[in-house]
Amino acid sequence: MSQTGIPSFNEANSAEMVAQRLSKAKAGPLPRFLATVVDHLHQIVKETRPTASDWRQAIAFLTEIGHASDDKRQEWVLLSDLLGVTALVEDINSRRPSGATPNTGRGPFYRADAPRLPLGTNISLDGVGAPLTVSGRVIDLDGMPIPGSTVETWQANAQGFYENQQPDLQPEFNLRGVFITDRDGRFHYRTVKPTGYGVPDDGPVGQMLGRLNYPLSRPAHLHFLIRADNFETLTTQVFERGDPRLGEDALFGVKPELVGDFKRVGDGWSLDFSFVMAMARKGNLAA
Numbered sequence: 001m002s003q004t005g006i007p008s009f010n011e012a013n014s015a016e017m018v019a020q021r022l023s024k025a026k027a028g029p030l031p032r033f034l035a036t037v038v039d040h041l042h043q044i045v046k047e048t049r050p051t052a053s054d055w056r057q058a059i060a061f062l063t064e065i066g067h068a069s070d071d072k073r074q075e076w077v078l079l080s081d082l083l084g085v086t087a088l089v090e091d092i093n094s095r096r097p098s099g100a101t102p103n104t105g106r107g108p109f110y111r112a113d114a115p116r117l118p119l120g121t122n123i124s125l126d127g128v129g130a131p132l133t134v135s136g137r138v139i140d141l142d143g144m145p146i147p148g149s150t151v152e153t154w155q156a157n158a159q160g161f162y163e164n165q166q167p168d169l170q171p172e173f174n175l176r177g178v179f180i181t182d183r184d185g186r187f188h189y190r191t192v193k194p195t196g197y198g199v200p201d202d203g204p205v206g207q208m209l210g211r212l213n214y215p216l217s218r219p220a221h222l223h224f225l226i227r228a229d230n231f232e233t234l235t236t237q238v239f240e241r242g243d244p245r246l247g248e249d250a251l252f253g254v255k256p257e258l259v260g261d262f263k264r265v266g267d268g269w270s271l272d273f274s275f276v277m278a279m280a281r282k283g284n285l286a287a
């Protein structure tokens with residue numbers, strides 16, 4: 001407190017001064033959240049001690065991210081993804097019982113309108129790439145099959161691009177499909193082997209992290225979204241064992257339980273992978 005009785009702002013009390021103002025705000029989670037953000041932000045400034053010019057540069061970078069984001073492109077999401085924040089939020093919110101297949105992010109290339117197809121269909125509509133047969137089961141924590149579950153899959157092609165990234169080059173719905181498990185909880189379909197891909201590196205986030213040699217690519221993977229009555233919906237990815245980028249997934253999606261064995265079979269490949277579903281928690285059916 002100064003001699004005038006007006007509290008004066010300084011390095012020691014900075015976060016406290018802001019917290020006092022926020023404490024007068026209407027009750028609710030937002031002022032509490034803001035107080036936590038301010039506390040950590042002030043801590044960062046005290047620890048890293050940027051000059052005014054450094055701080056202007058940081059703000060210019062955040063401004064650039066905003067300018068580079070619109071309905072089609074989201075650099076803020078990319079920043080959250082690459083700094084592990086998206087994966088952390090996912091991990092906090094979708095913890096599964098031990099033995100259940102872990103959840104990972106859905107990613108930006110999902111389409112909700114993929115066609116429902118008979119088991120055994122080839123989802124590679126252009127036939128470009130090494131043939132891959134995918135089979136597996138959807139089971140519960142006791143290993144019992146879940147017949148009639150919906151297995152939705154989508155993946156990149158052999159060059160690492162999704163159909164909706166290349167609307168002029170790939171047929172619509174290429175490498176996407178929705179299958180229903182049979183009475184033994186089994187599904188199978190044909191496709192081509194996916195390739196890993198880089199995240200966008202032509203915006204401010206990719207350019208800044210690229211200059212630091214930060215990992216900006218993803219190992220080869222297949223996406224799955226699995227729904228079954230009375231079970232929690234599972235959104236996950238299956239990665240290829242042996243992919244050199246497995247330990248450096250740009251989006252932190254790789255978990256040991258999600259690594260599958262792609263086996264050589266004749267001229268092509270096969271993958272067999274089972275998904276273990278967790279029962280829906282009360283009030284959270286098939287969320």
Ligand SMILES: [Fe+2]
Pocket residue numbers: 107109156221223
């Ligand atoms: Fe992906």
